[in-house]
Amino acid sequence: MSTYQWRKSSFSANSSNCINVAVEWRKSSYSADAGNCVNVAASDRAVLLRESDDPDVILSTTPTALRAFIRGAKAGDFDRVQEG
Template identity: 75%
Template structure:
């Protein structure tokens, strides 16, 4: 696994329940600060698609039957 330079949002302050993000070699890595051994990876394009969809409300009704 590559060595990542993890960053957390400045909005997180000193909270321990944050999402950390890193980038290396064209890959975006994400982890939850409460469970840092679990790392999800994606491409910048896929993450951009997810963020745009979330902002547009595309996933708001996923939990409805």
């Protein structure tokens, strides 16, 4: 199920003449039917991620950086991070 949310553009500073952007949040296909889901909103320039239990905390990254992170995670590059 998709939901739209209006967000102020990060380029709009703190002035009253802001640009608002509609973000379409989608539940990740890897999230089961449980309440703790990952929500994703994407454009060609940014990928936004949030956890359904705390939707006000939003991570922002680029598609290229997220792709590199996922490749590294799949390759096991982060498996020993906590041991370090």
